Structures are given as C-alpha cells and as structure tokens.
Amino acid sequence: xxxxxxxxxxxxxxxxxxxxxxxxxxxxxxxxxxxxxxxxxxxxxxxxxxxxxxxxxxxxxxxxxxxxxxxxxxxxxxxxxxxxxxxxxxxxxxxxxxxxxxxxxxxxxxxxxxxxxxxxxxxxxxxxxxxxxxxxxxxxxxxxxxxxxxxxxxxxxxxxxxxxxxxxxxxxxxxxxxxxxxxxxxxxxxxxxxxxxxxxxxxxxxxxxxxxxxxxxxxxxxxxxxxxxxxxxxxxxxxxxxxxxxxxxxxxxxxxxxxxxxxxxxxxxxxxxxxxxxxxxxxxxxxxxxxxxxxxxxxxxxxxxxxxxxxxxxxx
Amino acid sequence: xxxxxxxxxxxxxxxxxxxxxxxxxxxxxxxxxxxxxxxxxxxxxxxxxxxxxxxxxxxxxxxxxxxxxxxxxxxxxxxxxxxxxxxxxxxxxxxxxxxxxxxxxxxxxxxxxxxxxxxxxxxxxxxxxxxxxxxxxxxxxxxxxxxxxxxxxxxxxxxxxxxxxxxxxxxxxxxxxxxxxxxxxxxxxxxxxxxxxxxxxxxxxxxxxxxxxxxxxxxxxxxxxxxxxxxxxxxxxxxxxxxxxxxxxxxxxxxxxxxxxxxxxxxxxxxxxxxxxxxxxxxxxxxxxxxxxxxxxxxxxxxxxxxx
Numbered sequence: 001x002x003x004x005x006x007x008x009x010x011x012x013x014x015x016x017x018x019x020x021x022x023x024x025x026x027x028x029x030x031x032x033x034x035x036x037x038x039x040x041x042x043x044x045x046x047x048x049x050x051x052x053x054x055x056x057x058x059x060x061x062x063x064x065x066x067x068x069x070x071x072x073x074x075x076x077x078x079x080x081x082x083x084x085x086x087x088x089x090x091x092x093x094x095x096x097x098x099x100x101x102x103x104x105x106x107x108x109x110x111x112x113x114x115x116x117x118x119x120x121x122x123x124x125x126x127x128x129x130x131x132x133x134x135x136x137x138x139x140x141x142x143x144x145x146x147x148x149x150x151x152x153x154x155x156x157x158x159x160x161x162x163x164x165x166x167x168x169x170x171x172x173x174x175x176x177x178x179x180x181x182x183x184x185x186x187x188x189x190x191x192x193x194x195x196x197x198x199x200x201x202x203x204x205x206x207x208x209x210x211x212x213x214x215x216x217x218x219x220x221x222x223x224x225x226x227x228x229x230x231x232x233x234x235x236x237x238x239x240x241x242x243x244x245x246x247x248x249x250x251x252x253x254x255x256x257x258x259x260x261x262x263x264x265x266x267x268x269x270x271x272x273x274x275x276x277x278x279x280x281x282x283x284x285x286x287x288x289x290x291x292x293x294x295x296x297x298x299x300x301x302x303x304x305x306x307x308x309x310x311x312x313x314x315x316x
Numbered sequence: 317x318x319x320x321x322x323x324x325x326x327x328x329x330x331x332x333x334x335x336x337x338x339x340x341x342x343x344x345x346x347x348x349x350x351x352x353x354x355x356x357x358x359x360x361x362x363x364x365x366x367x368x369x370x371x372x373x374x375x376x377x378x379x380x381x382x383x384x385x386x387x388x389x390x391x392x393x394x395x396x397x398x399x400x401x402x403x404x405x406x407x408x409x410x411x412x413x414x415x416x417x418x419x420x421x422x423x424x425x426x427x428x429x430x431x432x433x434x435x436x437x438x439x440x441x442x443x444x445x446x447x448x449x450x451x452x453x454x455x456x457x458x459x460x461x462x463x464x465x466x467x468x469x470x471x472x473x474x475x476x477x478x479x480x481x482x483x484x485x486x487x488x489x490x491x492x493x494x495x496x497x498x499x500x501x502x503x504x505x506x507x508x509x510x511x512x513x514x515x516x517x518x519x520x521x522x523x524x525x526x527x528x529x530x531x532x533x534x535x536x537x538x539x540x541x542x543x544x545x546x547x548x549x550x551x552x553x554x555x556x557x558x559x560x561x562x563x564x565x566x567x568x569x570x571x572x573x574x575x576x577x578x579x580x581x582x583x584x585x586x587x588x589x590x591x592x593x594x595x596x597x598x599x600x601x602x603x604x605x606x607x608x609x610x611x612x613x614x615x616x617x618x619x620x621x622x623x624x
Contacts, residue, residue: 025418025419026521026522027521028521028522028523029416029418029521029522031522032413032416032522032523032526033416033417033422035413036413036414036416036417037417037422037425039409039410039413040410040413040414040429040433041429043410043433043493044428044429044432044433046490047432047433047435047436047490047493047494048432048435050447050450050451050490051435053447053450053451053458054446054447054450057450065456066455066456068461068464069455069456069457069458069460069461069464070450070451070456070457070458070461071458071461072458113336113337113340114337116333116334116336116337117333117334117336117337119333120330120331120333120334121334123327123330125327126327126330126331127320127323127324127327128324128327128330128331128334132334132337132338135338135341136337136341139341139345139346141603141604141607141608142600142601142603142604143345143348143349143600144348144349144350144351144352144596144597144600145352145579145592145593145596145597145599145600146576146579146580146583146592146596147351147354147579147582147583147589147592147593147596148348148349148350148351148352148354148593148596149344149348149351150583151348151351151354151365151589152343152344152347152348152351156347157343168344169344171340172337172340174341177337201329202327202329202330202333203329203332203333206333227438230440231438231439231440231441231442232440233440233441233442233555234441234554234555238583238584250440250442250443251442253442253443253446254442254445254559254563257442257445257446257449258562258563280456283446283449284446284450287443287446290440290442290443291439291440291443294438294439295435298431298435298438299431302431302434305434305437306434306498309495309498309499310498310499310502
C-alpha cells in the first residue's frame with residue numbers, strides 16, 4: 001500500500017495539491033499549526049538535548065564537572081579529555097580501524113548475498129521461491145534462544161575471541177532480505193525476460209543488469225547493514241574477551257563507561273597521575289568520538305532509511 | 317512432479333544464488349535449535365549439552381515455583397504494552413501535526429524538526445546508556461546538578477527501582493517517536509486527496525478533517541502495526557534495558573529485569589546455562605504461538621498484510 005510513497009514524504013514535499021492552491025488557512029488549522037509547532041518543538045529539543053549535553057561535557061574542565069555537575073554549556077572550556085585520548089591514540093585508533101574494517105567488509109559481503117538472494121526470491125519463474133522464503137522467514141518465528149546460539153558459536157564454530165564472531169551474526173537478516181525482495185520487485189520482470197531471450201544467464205542478468213538499476217535499493221539495505229555494524233556491541237561483548245586488544249568502537253566505549261580502569265590504563269600509558277585524570281569528560285569525549293561519524297553522515301543518508309522504513313514497515 | 321523437478325533444474329542458477337543464504341541461516345539459526353535440549357538437563361561443561369544429566373522439567377519447575385518466571389514475564393509484557401500504547405499515541409499525534417503544517421516557513425520547520433526527531437534512531441544502545449548516565453548519575457548528572465542549584469536534595473536514580481518504568485518508557489519514546497511517525501506520516505500522505513478536497517468543499521474545519529478522515533484512514537495501518545507488536549510482546553530490547561540501567565544493576569532488577577537480561581546473566585554472570593535456556597525456550601514457544609495467533613487474525617481482517 002505504501003510503496004508509492006517515497007522519501008519526498010519526509011522532505012516535506014506535499015503530495016496533496018489542494019493545500020498548495022488553498023489561499024486562506026482557516027482558524028482551526030492555524031490553531032493546530034500553533035499547537036503543532038509548540039508540541040513538536042518541545043519533542044525536538046528533548047531529542048537533541050542529550051547530544052548537546054555530552055558534547056558540552058566532553059569540552060568541560062574536569063574540576064567544573066566535579067563541582068557543578070554536567071551542564072548544557074561548559075562553565076570552563078577544556079580540551080584535556082580529547083588531548084589525553086589522543087596522546088596515546090593506539091586504543092582509540094585501533095578500535096576505529098576494527099569497526100571501520102568490519103563495517104566495510106560486512107556491508108559489502110552482506111549486501112552482495114542479500115541482493116543475490118532477494119533477486120532470486122522475487123523471480124516469479126523460480127519454482128522454489130516460496131519454500132526458500134519460508135525457510136528464511138521461519139528463523140524469525142522460532143529460535144533456539146541466546147544460549148544455544150552462544151554454544152554454537154563458541155563450541156562448534158570455535159569463534160570465541162575471533163572478529164568473525166562479530167562479523168558473521170550481522171551479515172544478513174530475514175528482514176533485510178525481504179526488504180530487498182520488495183525493492184527488486186519494482187524492477188519490471190520484462191527486463192529479465194528480454195535479457196534471457198538474448199541468451200543471458202540468470203547470474204549474469206543479476207550482476208550486469210539488475211545491480212546497476214537497483215542502486216537505491218542497494219543504498220538503503222547497505223546503509224541499514226552499515227549502521228548495524230557501526231553500532232554493534234552485543235556480539236562483541238559476548239564473544240570478545242580481554243584477550244582481544246582492539247575492541248570494536250562501541251565495546252570500547254562500553255568499557256570506558258563501565259570500567260574506570262580503561263581510562264586509568266590509558267592515562268597511565270601517557271604518564272598522567274591517577275588524580276589528574278579527567279574521568280568524566282573522558283567518558284563523554286569517547287562517546288562523542290564513537291558517535292561523531294554517524295552524526296556527520298546523517299544528513300546525507302537519512303532519506304535512504306526513510307525509504308526503507310516506508311517500504312519495509314508494514315510487511316516486515 | 318517430474319515437470320517441477322525439470323523446472324528446478326532449468327532454474328538451477330537461481331537456486332545456486334540462494335545457497336549462501338541457505339547455508340548461512342542453516343548454521344546460525346537452524347543448527348543451534350537442538351541446543352534447546354539444555355533446558356532439560358543440568359548442564360556441566362565436562363559432559364556437554366547431550367551428556368549432562370537429564371532432569372526433565374525440573375528447571376521449569378524451579379523457575380515457576382521461585383516466582384522468577386512470573387516476574388520476568390510480567391516485566392517484559394508490561395513494558396511492551398506501555399511502549400505500544402504510549403508509542404503509537406505519540407507517533408500518530410506527531411504525524412498528524414506535521415501533516416497540518418503547510419506553507420514555506422512551516423515546511424522548513426517541519427523538515428528540520430523531523431530530522432532531529434529521527435536522529436535518536438541511529439544511536440547505539442551503548443551511547444544511550446551514556447546519555448542516561450550524563451542525565452541521571454548522582455554525583456555529576458545534569459538533573460541532579462539542576463536540583464542542587466535549586467537547593468533540593470539529589471536523587472540517586474540508579475538505586476530507586478520505582479522510577480525506572482518511567483525512565484525506560486521515556487527513553488523508548490525518545491528513540492522511536494521520529495522513526496515510528498514516519499510510517500504514520502507516509503500513511504497520511506497515501507490518503508486519497510479527493511476525499512480531503514471534498515471535505516474542504518463541505519466546509520469541514522481542520523479538527524473535523526482529522527477526526528472524520530485522517531484518523532479513520534490511519535486505522536488499518538494502526539491495527540496491523542498493533543497486532544504485530546502484540547505478536548512480539550514476549551521479546552524485549554536487551555540493549556536498551558541493559559545499558560540504561562547501568563549493566564547488571566542488581567538494585568533495579570525488581571522493575572527492570574526482563575527475559576533478555578535474565579538469559580544474558582545466566583550466560584555471562586551466573587553461568588547457569590540450563591536455567592537460561594529454559595527461560596529462552598519458554599520465550600520462544602510463547603512468542604511463536606503469539607505470532608501464529610496474530611497472523612491468523614490478520615489474515616481474517618486484512619489478508620494482504622498477513623505474513624504467510
């Protein structure tokens with residue numbers, strides 16, 4: 001039903017003509033608009049508040065935080081937290097490298113397999129499409145739960161302390177395959193048919209004809225994958241013990257927040273006496289560093305996510 | 317039969333293209349299934365899953381008699397109900413309010429506001445935990461800093477279980493309102509514009525338009541989303557609960573322990589694999605039955621939207 005609604009919806013382009021031609025907005029609508037601006041304004045401010053708070057805290061002098069607590073605007077500005085983190089940047093850069101690498105590899109491989117599967121499953125002339133679709137979909141209906149999964153990864157696959165234990169579980173999901181399938185359905189089957197008549201094989205058609213025409217679909221699904229890799233901490237926490245030196249970024253942040261010793265270690269490496277560690281502002285600075293790239297990418301990628309949500313929402 | 321076989325062989329490339337995914341789901345979703353046997357044994361590492369002594373329903377009996385299963389189920393279900401009710405009300409309200417914003421200036425405002433509201437969806441659970449820490453911690457938290465300035469006593473949020481249902485619901489709304497309103501906003505955009513024009517001509521004001529056209533048109537979307545949300549009512553958002561409350565914060569378990577956090581602890585803290593698996597299996601089975609029921613209902617009222 002909602003497939004015809006595209007990203008313009010959120011961009012504010014009004015699909016309805018009548019509002020454009022309407023000259024006077026009556027009192028009742030004006031009233032709702034005023035209420036609307038106030039109401040959504042408050043929600044928007046609450047949504048942005050925590051971001052401002054952690055950015056502000058990361059630039060605040062530690063003494064001011066201990067005395068007055070976190071504030072919206074720094075009372076005393078200081079770059080100490082960042083300076084300390086980057087004085088001994090091995091940890092942070094290592095974590096960045098792991099996360100960037102994992103995101104790149106996971107997204108590329110996952111996207112290829114997801115689109116290949118999605119293409120085959122939406123082909124009306126593929127006799128096994130329903131069987132395989134159900135086989136994939138069933139995994140969302142019934143699962144063995146966390147512990148059998150954990151045993152499987154650690155005992156059978158022997159992936160404890162391996163980056164593969166983080167990379168593989170996120171590689172694809174039934175939801176993304178269904179999303180891709182729905183996207184690719186909108187490419188006319190006649191394209192495939194005419195290419196078949198010209199003698200092209202199915203894999204060739206997928207690679208040379210479908211993939212280039214399906215760029216918006218690839219962008220959307222790829223970004224969902226990339227986001228889940230960037231934000232991944234759960235499998236890292238489950239499967240990567242202290243033996244792994246360079247943790248993915250979010251786990252590094254998690255440890256920084258929950259275990260003060262991570263901050264002490266990094267301070268010790270830079271020969272800073274324990275008393276002088278700007279503990280609180282360093283926690284906040286680490287959060288800013290781990291989230292920064294998402295905030296920067298956000299304006300450019302937002303519309304692809306909206307596309308994915310409107311297409312995939314109801315038929316999830 | 318023969319014809320079908322022939323057809324499959326003819327389309328074998330398409331089958332080959334599905335093989336990576338088939339193998340993948342076999343390994344990560346089907347192969348762990350026999351592991352649910354853990355729920356029926358007293359597990360020890362030496363004997364492994366299938367060598368450990370069989371105890372039948374002993375683990376389940378313990379969970380029921382100790383009252384743990386009831387607490388976990390209650391917390392998980394009540395939180396989800398609170399999420400569904402408050403979430404949908406807020407999302408629909410926001411979508412309708414945005415829809416009424418017309419004109420150049422308001423359109424720009426709308427665009428900015430929607431972008432800001434959608435932003436929390438992109439934030440990892442760990443960072444949400446940092447946000448909560450920044451706002452709530454007793455020594456330096458933003459809220460306590462304000463309380464101090466006002467000359468009030470500080471509140472140690474991380475040790476008062478009674479406050480957490482509100483905090484968790486607020487955090488949930490914070491993260492999902494923008495995301496969820498997109499779905500409803502798209503549904504409003506899909507309403508036939510002729511209906512809107514007709515109401516205009518008939519002299520309906522904005523309230524009447526909302527009451528008699530927009531809300532009824534949103535009903536199918538709402539019902540479907542509601543039903544599927546009910547189907548998932550036994551599933552909790554581990555990341556949110558775990559990070560918000562400050563990782564295994566025992567002081568708050570009474571009101572914040574859900575099935576996911578319990579199972580995680582049996583794996584990572586108590587090493588009671590059998591008990592954790594029992595709760596996991598209970599969740600899987602009930603979750604499965606719920607989805608099946610919901611799907612049957614959906615198929616009756618709106619066959620196009622049923623999952624299978």
